[in-house]
Amino acid sequence: MILRSAPPSPFGRKVEIAASVLGLSDRIDIVPADTNSESDPLRGQNPLGKVPTLVLDDGQSLFDSRVILEYLDHLAGGDRIIPRASDARFAALRLQALCDGILDASILRIYEARYRPEPIRHQPWLDYQADKVRRALQTLEAEPQALDPLPHVGQITLACALGYQDLRFGGTWRASHPRLVQWLERFAAQVPAFEQTRIAP
Template sequence: MKQQKPLSSGPALCGAGTGGRAILRSTLTSPYGRKVRMAAHTLGLFDKIQVVPGDTRDPNDDLRVQNPLGKMPCLLTNDATLFDSRVILEYLDAQAGGARIIPADGIARYRCLTLAALADGVTDAALLMVYEGRFRDRDQVSQVWLDHQSDKIARALSALSVAPPAPEKTDVASISLACALGYLDWRKSRAWREEWPQLVAWLSRFSANEPAFNLTEQPND
């Protein structure tokens, strides 16, 4: 089986950051940025990345030039500007030699990516619940919308509790699930620990096996 070659013909992860490092536009609170930071730690690439925060609500932040959507994370290298987290993780995997956190091919690849998409959907729904309270006046907040997002989270967690990614293996699926559960704990968008004890046990095993989970923990408010 052939390994993927790095996308760059030059030194991996070069950019305009300090010491020629690539620049990761992300806050330390972003669950998607946490995915990138966790993957970079796991792949031994974190020392090649400089994290530069951004403000998605500031029209003068050059994040909107780097990513027209004005969203984080966004990785700036000498070769390209990359977004979103799924693309960046695939790039990092290639830079590390390939097939480290994403299976190279076959059904295993698509199963892994599908589990990652399901876990990302939990994060998406949790973030939409946060935004509902952040960007609307209190009397305009839609409980119907909040319940709709909460139901998405419940269905996804129920499915993941039955067939989660392997906790002893760090790949895009386990990274995405760990970051989703960590974000639920941090934002408290939806209580989950009592209802899905299988995932409590899963996260405990994963975090014990993967030091990058605790290294990338969101700061306290």
């Protein structure tokens, strides 16, 4: 299989970490993608032109990260990173959705600054996105997070969401979220792929 991704992508990082914890890394070749290039094959592999995209052995493509993680869990036998029992399953999926929301809002903040000249940046929009992240992190800080021996999709996504705050926002979240800092330290110690996929700011 081929994973089209880019090193800064937290969603691509999700897939790489999931593949590692499931023991599937050796079945996936990672091929960098340039989402801005019309000549990159990515747009033929995924009409949305987004990463991550997983190209299967038969040439079919899967996207986005949630679908790819579900496929990898299926490939590994199921009930590994996506629990089968309903209570555990929906708790994991809920956490994944919350942390995907943190990432979506964070990326919108980056894009606003990257693609709009400063005179036309819309500060209320930036504040709106930042407030989503603030509320979500407050909620997570108030509810101590578990860490399963084999992290589930929600825990993997939480680690990537916090890592992205370090990458793009200078780790400013850390001072007011000590429980999450400790949780991320435990995740990093337990899951070597977290450090292996980290890139410097």
